[in-house]
Amino acid sequence: MILDFLFKPSFERGVHPPQFKETGRTPIRRMPFASRYTLPLSQSVGRAAKPIVTVGQEVLRGQPIAETAGYVSVPLHSPVTGIVEDIGLHPTLSGEWQESIVIRAFEGASQEVLYGDPVDVDALTPEQIINAVQATGMVGLGGAAFPTHAKLAAPKEWPIEHLLVNGCECEPFLTADHRMMVEWPQHLITGTKFAMKACGAKRALIGVEDNKPDAIAAIEKVLPDDGSITVHAVKTKYPQGAAEMLVKALLGREVPAGARSYQIGVVMQNVGTLAELGRLIPRGQGFIERVVTIAGPGVSKPGNYLVPIGTPLRFVLEQAGAPRDAVEVILGGPMMGAAIASLDVPVTKAISGILVFDRSAMQKERGKTHPCIKCGECVNVCPKGLNPSTLGMLAAKREYDLMAERYHLDGCFECGCCSYVCPSNIPLVQQFRVAKEIVRERQAA
Ligand code: SF4
Ligand code: SF4
Known part of the structure; x- marks a missing residue:
């Protein structure tokens, strides 16, 4: 063994x-239906979809509501039977406002998928x-x-x-x-x-x-x-x-x-x-709901829920028993996920997990950042064989081009192993994300 x-x-x-x-x-549970759904037209790394419905139009659960805009693009389907209430800019998980379709669900509709x-x-x-x-x-x-x-x-x-x-x-x-x-x-x-x-x-x-x-x-x-x-x-x-x-x-x-x-x-x-x-x-059906893990010490009903795409995050957290305030929400896992600033955004196709933590506990957990003590722990765990310690020091000096040219910054896939083991609490992976973004911008310019 x-x-x-x-x-x-x-x-x-x-x-x-x-x-x-x-x-x-525990088995997957279905999340109750909310009253309103917001579907950003851009839910993939490809081009945003184009709406094929109009405000005031009634739609069935599963009905296509936006078509592809090229090859690397995906359509959208209505997650509920209801009426299109708005097509316009709405806040999204990235913090940006994006063109979205808002659908009000019909109360009492069976929400059976009849389309396909x-x-x-x-x-x-x-x-x-x-x-x-x-x-x-x-x-x-x-x-x-x-x-x-x-x-x-x-x-x-x-x-x-x-x-x-x-x-x-x-x-x-x-x-x-x-x-x-x-x-x-x-x-x-x-x-x-x-x-x-x-x-x-x-x-x-x-x-x-x-x-x-x-x-x-x-x-x-x-x-x-x-x-x-x-x-x-x-x-x-x-x-x-x-x-x-x-x-x-x-x-x-x-x-x-x-x-x-x-x-x-x-x-x-x-x-x-x-x-x-x-x-x-x-x-012959479209993708209208996904399994999402909702977990963490901040929810009283953790589990895996089948959540319609477009469900308001605030509604999802209420259903999972999160308190209305004093929570820190991370989308994805704790190693690669990102904290979000607002709960007034919808669940999208890419959300695999929603983790809820008590905000004061998170702040205590993060601790203070100290100088690098050259312990080499980050080097020992990097799956890509990089030197996160050196990369971190160069990031602190804003030597971004040197990081890219000599220390293989682009090989870092942001797994977060180095930050996880660093006894000095240096936010290495966050520094590398910023450095990569700056290098990308410089190269594009
Ligand atoms: S985040 Fe990047 S540098 Fe750090 S361990 Fe992962 S691959 Fe290596
Ligand atoms: S783990 Fe932290 S303290 Fe240790 S060498 Fe790497 S950056 Fe420095």
Whole structure:
């Protein structure tokens, strides 16, 4: 058993933060419907969608309300049956005001999804699957929000051998992927088959951290007999779910610096994304709600909730038993997530977790920043083999170009391991984010 643990595939360095994953033990619950939904037209890293409804128009739950604006763009569907109340600028999670469609839900409507035509999925060609994926409006649910169809359509000159399915969910607190693997394994396999056909992969490997044995068991029960899809336990370690780390753990290969994974014949997708595709494509439906982990010491009803896209964050927190004030809210996990300033914003497609903390406890926890003591802890844990200590000192001197040119700033994928272990509480990853932004701006100028 000890040997089994030692030889689980993984990557070098990384950290072992406490897990706090109790929400992984209870089933997904549906969030009650709110009275109003706000859908920003930009919910992916691609171009914003274009509205196809008008103010005053009645819409059905699941009905398309905004169409794509080019190839790297996804449509939007109404999360409720109701009436379009406004199309205009509204605040969003990024702090920006963005063009959004506001829908008032009809009180007493059944909110059953009546929209969508069943699809004969076996008859679909790879191109038709990619079009069907785009029609769902799906984006990477692990937080990247990259349009899924565009990721599946790797350039033809790079033949794809392997589809890697990321079920690591290595951030503390987050358990949405865990519950989807336990409760929807058949949808996950169906979605994995679609993705394999779309990208041309002959094999799919599902990587799951070994702290989720029930998810591995659930998937094993529904694997196809031909061995084309396999599930693998990988070591529980942060950031095991990062693309390069999972490629290393499952295939023993490195993604060369500056290259994309398709250039070594690999496409990666998140388990939640594929489980949703397996659920939606056969029914011809769009993506209108997602599983979100709501957790942290600031909520009395933590769990995984099925939340319609566009639900006001304030409403979501009330339902999960958060107090009205004195809370600090982090979107995503504590390692890579970001604190938000306002609760008057909607849940969007990319939100996998909402963590709620007591504000005074967070301030105490953060502590004071001290000078670097050259302990080397940050160097020991950086999964990319960078020198965060030197990068941090250069950031303090605003030597951003030097950081980029000599110390491989662009290799940092902002995992936060260095900040996590730093005994001097130096906000290294925050400094690197700022430095990267400044370097990008300078290069663009
Ligand atoms: S945030 Fe960047 S520098 Fe720090 S450990 Fe992660 S990859 Fe390395
Ligand atoms: S962990 Fe912090 S104190 Fe230690 S070398 Fe790195 S930056 Fe300096």
